[in-house]
Amino acid sequence: MMPEHPDLAKVDVSGVRRVINVGLLSDSPPQPGEWVLIHVGFALSKIDEEEAAAALQFLEGIGQAYADELAALAESRIE
Amino acid sequence: MRFVDEFRDAEKAHALAAKIAALCEPGRQYKFMEVCGGHTHTIYKHGLEDYLPETITLVHGPGCPVCVIPMGRVDDAMHLAAQPDVIMTSFGDMMRVPGSEGSFFDAKARGTDIRMVYSPLDSLKIARANPDKRVVFMAIGFETTAPSTAMTLLRAAAEGLRNFSVFCNHVTIIPAIKAILDSPDLRLDGFIGPGHVSTVIGCRPYEFIARDYDRPVVVAGFEPLDILQSIYMLMLQLAEGRSQVENQYSRVVPWNGNLVALKAISQTMELRPYFEWRGLGFISHSALRVRDSYAAFDGERLFEVPGVRVADPKACQCGEVLKGVLKPWECKVFGTACTPETPIGTCMVSPEGACAAYYNYGRMHRQRVAEAAGTGGVTHP
Numbered sequence: 001m002m003p004e005h006p007d008l009a010k011v012d013v014s015g016v017r018r019v020i021n022v023g024l025l026s027d028s029p030p031q032p033g034e035w036v037l038i039h040v041g042f043a044l045s046k047i048d049e050e051e052a053a054a055a056l057q058f059l060e061g062i063g064q065a066y067a068d069e070l071a072a073l074a075e076s077r078i079e
Numbered sequence: 080m081r082f083v084d085e086f087r088d089a090e091k092a093h094a095l096a097a098k099i100a101a102l103c104e105p106g107r108q109y110k111f112m113e114v115c116g117g118h119t120h121t122i123y124k125h126g127l128e129d130y131l132p133e134t135i136t137l138v139h140g141p142g143c144p145v146c147v148i149p150m151g152r153v154d155d156a157m158h159l160a161a162q163p164d165v166i167m168t169s170f171g172d173m174m175r176v177p178g179s180e181g182s183f184f185d186a187k188a189r190g191t192d193i194r195m196v197y198s199p200l201d202s203l204k205i206a207r208a209n210p211d212k213r214v215v216f217m218a219i220g221f222e223t224t225a226p227s228t229a230m231t232l233l234r235a236a237a238e239g240l241r242n243f244s245v246f247c248n249h250v251t252i253i254p255a256i257k258a259i260l261d262s263p264d265l266r267l268d269g270f271i272g273p274g275h276v277s278t279v280i281g282c283r284p285y286e287f288i289a290r291d292y293d294r295p296v297v298v299a300g301f302e303p304l305d306i307l308q309s310i311y312m313l314m315l316q317l318a319e320g321r322s323q324v325e326n327q328y329s330r331v332v333p334w335n336g337n338l339v340a341l342k343a344i345s346q347t348m349e350l351r352p353y354f355e356w357r358g359l360g361f362i363s364h365s366a367l368r369v370r371d372s373y374a375a376f377d378g379e380r381l382f383e384v385p386g387v388r389v390a391d392p393k394a395c396q397c398g399e400v401l402k403g404v405l406k407p408w409e410c411k412v413f414g415t416a417c418t419p420e421t422p423i424g425t426c427m428v429s430p431e432g433a434c435a436a437y438y439n440y441g442r443m444h445r446q447r448v449a450e451a452a453g454t455g456g457v458t459h460p
Binding site (some may be wrong): 021023026037039041044048054062063 | 080170357
């Protein structure tokens with residue numbers, strides 16, 4: 001965060017550091033270490049880690065069911 | 080990158096594809112529109128159509144900001160850029176959009192001062208550095224981009240920067256979706272809702288689609304698994320006889336959107352009575368203009384804008400592509416006269432345009448599939 005410019009923040013985008021405007025998140029300003037979605041130099045939204053984890057958990061579940069089915073298929077010997 | 084790589088796992092994609100296939104009713108055809116051009120790009124880049132059963136068709140929607148700008152507005156911008164002491168600023172993907180006398184790049188080559196900017200805020204910097212010039216920002220985009228223009232207007236007003244103005248071409252997605260729903264050409268089974276627009280407007284504005292048109296909507300993220308999961312969620316709604324608005328992209332999209340952004344838009348801009356969209360024609364209340372209270376920063380009022388309606392080139396079928404009636408490769412000039420290097424229509428310009436996305440990622444594969452099948456159904460190189 002940049003104390004002299006409260007609407008600006010320095011972010012790391014795939015290793016590139018640049019300053020963006022965070023004025024659109026003034027309701028709940030991002031804290032150092034949080035992830036944001038950037039569009040044309042403005043942070044539009046904060047990324048919600050809990051929601052991301054929930055989505056991944058769903059996908060893991062589906063992946064597991066598929067892996068189990070493949071394993072069952074591999075073991076099946078119909079003669 | 081975090082929050083990206085984990086949504087690109089091929090094994091999970093196959094698992095989702097199997098779940099989707101299992102939900103298909105025998106003999107039923109499904110048509111879903113992905114409203115946003117960013118989704119179109121992901122679909123072609125990752126070959127997602129190949130993961131889906133043949134009975135599911137993805138129809139590409141009008142959510143590509145560059146694609147929907149009609150030729151007359153490009154000519155208006157050109158006219159503005161040619162005024163004495165004007166520096167026009169524009170996003171990069173607008174630079175190659177053809178007007179009736181060439182693109183911004185062509186005008187730049189002829190000596191017009193047009194500069195590419197990454198952010199509208201860069202235009203303020205140019206205005207401060209050039210007090211004897213008049214800087215006009217060519218603002219395009221849906222609700223995703225409008226807040227950035229709004230914040231720039233607020234900043235310019237706060238600084239009293241009198242040599243900065245906006246040529247406002249911001250459009251709003253809901254009237255376009257409604258126009259498509261009311262069009263008799265197309266029957267859709269559901270919508271993959273635009274993720275980034277929804278970070279601003281939230282999910283509520285889509286409720287009329289579920290309520291009045293009885294169609295499910297799933298607001299989706301931009302990684303391959305996001306889109307496949309959204310299709311799965313749409314299929315599940317249809318299988319269970321539901322029509323609801325659901326949010327697959329909840330890690331980024333809050334249900335109520337971004338209120339600060341909405342407030343900034345309404346402070347500086349208001350709805351136009353109507354606006355012309357390429358391919359969709361005039362749609363009422365579908366675009367934004369600068370409010371009276373910010374008239375000093377409105378390029379359309381500071382300069383005379385011709386506002387002449389210009390018809391698309393005859394060969395161009397972008398309109399049909401934007402409405403989802405034609406697939407890119409069904410257009411007569413696709414890949415021959417019209418390519419990303421020498422675009423005739425806007426859909427071939429922007430990476431979010433269906434034609435450019437398909438040209439870059441899909442066309443070789445489709446040709447190979449058609450050849451293997453011996454259908455010879457491909458007429459394009």
